[in-house]
Amino acid sequence: MSTRPAATGPNSDTPEVSGTDPARPAPSSGKAAGTKPAARTGPAARTERGTVVAEYRAEGGFAGVRDTLTVWADGATALELRPGSTVTGKATATQLADLKRLIATREFASAARQYGHNHGVDRTIYAILAAGKTITIAGAATLPKPVAEAQVILNALMSALR
Numbered sequence: 001m002s003t004r005p006a007a008t009g010p011n012s013d014t015p016e017v018s019g020t021d022p023a024r025p026a027p028s029s030g031k032a033a034g035t036k037p038a039a040r041t042g043p044a045a046r047t048e049r050g051t052v053v054a055e056y057r058a059e060g061g062f063a064g065v066r067d068t069l070t071v072w073a074d075g076a077t078a079l080e081l082r083p084g085s086t087v088t089g090k091a092t093a094t095q096l097a098d099l100k101r102l103i104a105t106r107e108f109a110s111a112a113r114q115y116g117h118n119h120g121v122d123r124t125i126y127a128i129l130a131a132g133k134t135i136t137i138a139g140a141a142t143l144p145k146p147v148a149e150a151q152v153i154l155n156a157l158m159s160a161l162r
Helices: 093-103 145-161
Strands: 051-060 065-072 076-080 086-090 114-116 124-130 133-138
Touching (some): 133 145
Antiparallel strands (some): 051 065, 051 124, 065 076, 124 133
């Protein structure tokens, strides 16, 4: 079970989901607001906490969602919510193994950077940041199987922390 700590401040420096800024700090990095770590490079990002397997962002919609899920190599998860609070949890061993396997596939590596379109003010846009790339998903889009399956796992992890 997760608990919600007090809000940690506004999240105004969050870039748009459709951007590819890999220098965005991890939710629980402990960095002061407005500071940026060194750019992420290589197949997996390193933070003060450890290796990041994937980051999953949801932004937009009528409610103005701006949530970021981070999954670390040890299975720890953190969901940074739009108001600035962070909720932590843990992926199951199966979820973590499946996510790592999907991200390591050739199909994931060769996936396009954008699927669907982001037209319309009521659309939530999702982004998967993993293996050195950002894949943006908007609307009803046909995704490569590993991307679709990774999104299912990330959605489940995000929903469990909300």
